[in-house]
Amino acid sequence: MTKQQLIDSIYNKNSFLCIGLDSDYNKLPSCILDNDDPIFEFNRRIIDATHKYAVAYKPNIAFYESRGSQGWQSLEKTVDYIRKVDDSIFIIADAKRGDIGNTSKQYAIAFFQNIDFDAVTVAPYMGKDSVTPFLSFDGKWVILLALTSNEGAYDFQFIKAGEKHLFETVIETSKQWGANEDNMMYVVGATKAEMLKDIRKIVPDNFLLVPGVGAQGGSLSEVCKYGINKEVGLLVNSSRGIIFASKGADFDLVAEQKAKEIQLEMKEIIASL
């Protein structure tokens, strides 16, 4: 998907919501556990109920990998299903991969060729040759971890060498890797919204994927205050706050309601740009 197609989708739906399909088997509503593939069935109903309000879905691969080869099948079926239901959706493999060059290429094949993801999240620690193999797939995106939403972000990401924090160095350095605003986004946690201001100085035009709104405590208005740009430039993710808002048989209807509430807030923000 191109950047322009993503922007069009945002304006068509008046939404920059990404829904995290962190479909933890142990948290699934009991009503669907006797299904042949409960994780896929759960995702299918969430997707049916929410795709009008979202421009992106983001399965976190850990919740599938923890179910072995069966979980991998649920993942493959989920991506196929999203494509069938709504071909404007941007699909992110939240995988946080990264390995030496010839090996990262294999991960890129896993997510871009074998499964039709649009983007994969990548960890920066191993540097250039761990990231660039993902950039050689046309129309596909890297979403590089910059400033994450968790507590552990403070361990290394704020280390300061000279004037710059590590997460700023990561973003600046990545711009020299053939990365541009059409193939690179950055993860910036909503729990550190005020840092978005500094990040926007380095990458004014790139999309940012912002997790941590909702269950993790981040605020949508704070994120937009510091991070939004003239093309919106944000994908704001909510996972548990939508998909596990109800554990009853009405889980999809409640998820729809939660997604719609966020979308309405986003609609107002987009209108005010």
Add this chain to the structure above:
Amino acid sequence: MTKQQLIDSIYNKNSFLCIGLDSDYNKLPSCILDNDDPIFEFNRRIIDATHKYAVAYKPNIAFYESRGSQGWQSLEKTVDYIRKVDDSIFIIADAKRGDIGNTSKQYAIAFFQNIDFDAVTVAPYMGKDSVTPFLSFDGKWVILLALTSNEGAYDFQFIKAGEKHLFETVIETSKQWGANEDNMMYVVGATKAEMLKDIRKIVPDNFLLVPGVGAQGGSLSEVCKYGINKEVGLLVNSSRGIIFASKGADFDLVAEQKAKEIQLEMKEIIASL
């Protein structure tokens, strides 16, 4: 596996060789491609031929994940097979995972509960809560990326804040996470062997996993010169240099020969301690 069991295995076999099962489908010998599960069949023959000379195997997960759910099955079968053939083997999932706490837990379940790996490689960028979930499994190990063997290692790992490089800060900080020499190793690339001297000052007693000997250009004697300790304290990995040494029908015999050559070198080194 405990640290003492690993040391016993090293002295029993006179080897600290780890064989990387980077079983790239596109590099498999043509003679096994008509097998139902060529990757598993390849691994099975490599394991049969080499396990006498190795104390550890390290499948890099990318080469399995790039085959989808089928690849995941090959991985599961490979680990089961190693356990059956030689229960003294230390099995490493070279996965370079790392995510926020509740998600890293899912990866730990994937590799420690669903598949019987002894250790998983973990990327440090997201800090403490991305690593500690892997430490709560009894007898299981984290192998934390510290200084990797690739060119991109120079992008961030050598960033200096105060007196310390990032990779040194990573190692020092990780010691405060409930990590100890019985549940934590570090990845230190053989291509940067001289840095092992500084790393040994921070972690004199921890095992180090050293990739990059052979195809990537690292030298076993250099690695041992700077990195070995009184309990050996090293797992030195070779992948392509062993498993793809021949692409003919004799691939397993040639792999055995290559593994044996390295083991004989290691035997001498151990004898001289």
